[in-house]
Amino acid sequence: MANIFLFSCFVYLILLFANDVEAVNDDIGFYELKRGDFSVKLTNYGATVLSVILPDKNGKLDDIVLGFDSIDDYKNDTTYFGAIVGRVANRIGRAQFTLDGTDYKLVPNDGRNMLHGGPKGFSDVIWGVGSHDDHHVTFIYNSVDGEEGFPGDVAVSVTYMLVETNKLAVKMRAMPLNKRTPVNLALHAYWNLGGHNSGDIFSHTIQLLASKITPVDEELIPTGEIVDVKDTPYDFHKPREIGSMFTQLPDGYDINYELHDLNPGHLKKVAVVQESVSGRKLELWTNQPGVQFYTSNMLNNVKGKDGFVYAQYAGICLETQGFPDAVNHPHFPSQIVNPGDVYENIMIYRFTAAH
DSSP states (O other), X not given: OHHHHHHHHHHHHHHHHTTOHHHHHTOOOEEEXXXXXXXXXXXXXXXXXXXXXXXXXXXXXXXXXXXXXXXXXXXXXXXXXTEEEOSBOSEEGGGEEEETTEEEEOOOOBTXXXXXXXXXXXXXXXXXXXXXXXXXXXXXXXXXXXXXXXXXXXXXXXXXXXXXXXXXXXXXXXXXXXXXXXXXXXXXXXBOTTOTTSOOSTTOEEEEOEEEEEOBOXXXXXXXXXXXXXXXXXXXXXXXXXXXXXXXXXXXXXXXXXEOOSSTTXXXXXXXXXXXXXXXXXXXXXXXXXXXXXXXXXOOSEEOGGGOEEOTTSOBEEEEESOTTGGGOTTSOXXXXXXXXXXXXXXXXXXXXXX
């Protein structure tokens, strides 16, 4: 996968200096990865996952990610279905931060705060295509100095790859070219293991291998605390149904978990999600310090694939990431990347179905 990324960056730089990037970026394409009866469809608009299709315990194929039928719906989307979000995923309080003595004013799009990179973040641009075959595709994007208020040019790449049996690997990489800048990318896929059109996710069982969260205020901006989840509705150390303690929450789950990090930067298991009717199980590994667990609280009767209407709590997101608003909390893991250094967010999904 490293060779694929280097090749993609090389191709991108050739296009960049040939002033041909706009020609590449005007073309929206669709790509299918397939291995047996496991398939993933993607588009270079937002480097977005359109579908993930795999069998249940009886061999029945279902699409297990929420989404739309039309690319125009993705262009008008406010849910970030299946997209790569950045330059900085999650929220930045008051859409501002200070770096090396310079105050940066960003473009707010969530009240006075910035969410997922601003009004035109990475989810709302057309990416170039570096390479692709039946088992992988690499999307590439050049984020320019001043884009949504962020400093410096950044070369970005995301590779989706099918590996072994029913495993999907996602590698997000970014390299600042000329200024120090924050980088925090995330995949904003909404999962429903019963099938995208099977209703709410309350009966899904989840185990989160994390013991602390970063609490938020009424604007969903971290307070700066890092607190233990033991004996709270946020404690998923032992597997339990997602809906089992919903009545103790104001409005579902939308919180960043600090992940156990015995070997910083190495892959660690994050979560196990199971759905009993289909028998499907999702396991997730990452190298990131945090994961946002979100139960689609803000979905509001969104018309999706095949005309199905997604109500509140129709899917779950597990967004591996740096901590929200880390640029304004020095004790959070830093998201500042130096020119020439490479940021990397790796996710490995393994899907199985119990018979």
